[in-house]
Amino acid sequence: MKNPAKILTQFPKRALDLDWRILTLILISVTFLTYLSLSSSSTSASSAAAFVSFPSFPPLKSIFSGHAEPPSNRPVHAESRPANPLNGSRIAVCLVGGARRFELTGPSILERVLRVYENSDLFLHSPLDANSYKFLLLNDAPKIAAVKIFKPTPIPETESQVRVLTAQNSPNGIQGLLQYFNLVEGCLTMIKAYQEKNNFTYDWIIRTRVDGYWSEPLGPENFVPGRYLVPPGSSYGGLNDRFGVGDYNTSVVALSRLTLIPQLDSAGLTQLNSETAFKAQLTTQGVAFAAKRLPFCIVTDRRYDFPPARFGVPVAAISSMGPLSGAKCRPCRPACSETCVGPIMSGLNKGWSWTEWRNDTLDLCDARGAWESGWEELFDDVAGENLAAARKRIRALDMGRCVDVFEEMKKRAAQWDGPTSAEICRLGLKAV
Numbered sequence: 001m002k003n004p005a006k007i008l009t010q011f012p013k014r015a016l017d018l019d020w021r022i023l024t025l026i027l028i029s030v031t032f033l034t035y036l037s038l039s040s041s042s043t044s045a046s047s048a049a050a051f052v053s054f055p056s057f058p059p060l061k062s063i064f065s066g067h068a069e070p071p072s073n074r075p076v077h078a079e080s081r082p083a084n085p086l087n088g089s090r091i092a093v094c095l096v097g098g099a100r101r102f103e104l105t106g107p108s109i110l111e112r113v114l115r116v117y118e119n120s121d122l123f124l125h126s127p128l129d130a131n132s133y134k135f136l137l138l139n140d141a142p143k144i145a146a147v148k149i150f151k152p153t154p155i156p157e158t159e160s161q162v163r164v165l166t167a168q169n170s171p172n173g174i175q176g177l178l179q180y181f182n183l184v185e186g187c188l189t190m191i192k193a194y195q196e197k198n199n200f201t202y203d204w205i206i207r208t209r210v211d212g213y214w215s216e217p218l219g220p221e222n223f224v225p226g227r228y229l230v231p232p233g234s235s236y237g238g239l240n241d242r243f244g245v246g247d248y249n250t251s252v253v254a255l256s257r258l259t260l261i262p263q264l265d266s267a268g269l270t271q272l273n274s275e276t277a278f279k280a281q282l283t284t285q286g287v288a289f290a291a292k293r294l295p296f297c298i299v300t301d302r303r304y305d306f307p308p309a310r311f312g313v314p315v316a317a318i319s320s321m322g323p324l325s326g327a328k329c330r331p332c333r334p335a336c337s338e339t340c341v342g343p344i345m346s347g348l349n350k351g352w353s354w355t356e357w358r359n360d361t362l363d364l365c366d367a368r369g370a371w372e373s374g375w376e377e378l379f380d381d382v383a384g385e386n387l388a389a390a391r392k393r394i395r396a397l398d399m400g401r402c403v404d405v406f407e408e409m410k411k412r413a414a415q416w417d418g419p420t421s422a423e424i425c426r427l428g429l430k431a432v
Contacts, residue, residue, distance in 0.1 A: 084117065086220045089203040091120040092145070092194075094187040094255070095138075097210040098127055101299045102134040103394035104331075104379060105213045107387045112214040112295075113206065114141050121145035121194070121202075125187040126210065127152040127179075128419060133428040134394055136405040144409065146190045149418035155182060160265035164272055169236070177274055181257030188255040194415065205251035208243045209298065213329065215322055215382075216295035218245075224290065228254050228282060231325035232291035233355035238275030239282070239289065242298055242326035253285045254278070260285070293356060295322055297329035304328070306335065306366040307344045313353045314345065315367035319382045324362070327355040331379040332372055334363035399429050 093114055099106075114120055122138065124147045132149055155178040167173035184207065195201055204223055222229050228246035230239050244254050253260070260281050264272070269280050282289050297316055304313045316322075316329040317337075336344060338360055345357040355362065380388035406421035418424070 084220055086204070086223060087118050089117075089119060090200065091117050091204045091206060092123055092191045092202045093117075093120050094123045094125070094184075094191065094205060094207040095210050096125050096183040096187050096207070098129055099131040099134045099210055100129075100301065102131060102137065102210055103391045104383070104387075105211055105299055106134065106137040107390035108214040108296075108383070109208065109210070109212065110137065110140055111386070112217040113208065116217045118142060120206070123187050123190050123194070124148065124210075125183050125190060126150075127183075128424070128427070130427045133397070133402050133406075133425045135424075136397075136402060136409065137390060137394070139405050139409045139412070144413040145194050146415035147409070147413050147418060148186065148190060148415075149424065151419075152179060155179060158261075160262050163270055164261050164264045165277065166271040166273055168271075169273060177277075178258070180274065184255050184257045185259060188252065190415070202248050204245065204247055205255070206245045207251070207255060208296070211299050212243065212296045212326070213299050213318060214296045215318075215324075218294070222292060222294070223247075226250065226288060228287055228289045230289060230291055231294045231296075233325050234275075234327055234353055236273055236275040236352055238273070238277070238279035240291070240326055241275055241278040243294060243296065250287050253281060253287045256281065293323045293325050295324070297322070297324035297327050300328045300330060300367075301371070302328075302367075303369065304367045306364075306368050308348060308353070310347060310349050311352050312348070314348065314355065314362075315365045316355070317363040317365050318379065320363045321361045325355055327362075328367075330365055330367065330371060331375040331382065332365035332367075333378065335366035336364040340364075397429065399425055402429055 095109065114122060121143045122141045123145055124135065124138065126132065126135065126149050128149050128151050135147075135149070138144065138147075154175060157174055157178065161178065162174065165174050165177050167177075170176045172179070187207065188205075191202065191205065206218070222245055225247050228244055228250040230244050231242065232240065234240045234242065244251070246254060257277070261277075263284060264277065264280050267280070267284055269277075272280060279289075281287075297318065297320075299318070300315065304315055306315075308314045313328055315332075316324050316327045317334045318329045318331045319334070320329070341357050341360075341362055341364060344364065345354065345362070348354040376391070379391070383391075402425035403421045406424060410416045410421070
């Protein structure tokens with residue numbers, strides 16, 4: 001074996017004999033590998049921290065561009081969203097219903113439906129009431145195609161409608177069903193008019209209620225050509241009609257709630273509620289459908305027995321892990337969770353008001369009374385900073401600001417049909 005001391009004494013000389021370019025390359029390589037190692041450790045630590053909490057930090061300065069990106073008004077999530085495969089598609093988003101709790105639901109629809117699809121157009125069809133002023137939140141929508149806020153009037157009941165529909169379990173009887181069907185099909189009429197005016201056809205139509213709270217984004221996997229997608233559960237003998245998405249042709253059938261009643265009558269169908277009529281529309285017209293769990297619930301002020309009986313209505317805590325697939329919900333301190341839930345939900349009729357509850361995905365509220373004191377803080381904790389801030393903005397709104405925002409919305413909308421901005425705001429706010 002050679003003398004180690006001799007080798008060490010020869011090393012400096014040999015090192016000096018190396019080509020300086022090779023030495024430089026070695027130093028750069030070592031530095032780069034060290035940088036990668038440190039970056040990986042830092043990224044892992046940051047990811048773990050992000051999984052625990054979701055702070056809205058401003059964007060870091062880019063090491064490549066030398067400048068910071070402008071801050072976003074979207075919530076910061078632990079993982080960035082992948083590129084959306086539907087961003088090249090034309091999508092109509094149809095919102096229907098009254099604005100009772102829109103300060104809670106509206107911002108979630110904006111963030112987790114409208115902004116998820118950059119090429120989507122908003123269509124709003126809603127009756128005028130004291131809560132309509134809350135629709136000013138929709139001024140933050142990427143695109144506003146058409147808005148119709150109308151003063152509701154009774155809809156004449158035809159003989160076929162009386163034969164086909166039932167007033168049972170409808171809070172406002174057959175008239176209530178007709179008003180709801182008119183909201184849905186009226187939105188389709190608005191979409192068709194917009195298409196004709198602009199000489200194109202939408203690829204997809206999303207139809208959802210304005211009282212739906214979305215806990216997570218609506219994913220592109222829910223768009224299936226030739227098949228209409230609805231949530232499971234809350235089917236009341238038919239299909240859950242609180243949300244639907246499909247291509248244009250399937251959506252036209254699904255949204256034609258009034259037009260298709262004579263055909264249901266011709267098929268000999270009678271005593272249908274909203275859900276069974278909806279299923280009959282699709283089946284009689286040969287439209288395939290599928291049920292898939294979706295991350296939204298219907299925020300309700302209605303009171304229900306607790307615990308719910310076999311045909312009762314469970315009310316989920318809005319903080320439930322979910323997905324809740326359109327079940328009724330409210331912000332509450334759960335009256336029943338974990339092992340308490342199974343016996344109650346197992347006793348419900350699965351073809352009626354049942355919703356999925358296994359794996360601790362559902363917590364239940366005691367909805368026999370009004371919303372509990374402190375519900376605002378409970379909601380804010382679940383919804384996060386951005387949605388909580390929107391709720392507070394509505395609470396602090398004054399007449400002047402309300403009118404200004406509605407006037408701006410009117411300028412942005414391609415079609416606007418409704419009362420004056422002052423009339424909408426005056427119904428819910430006092431002039432200052």
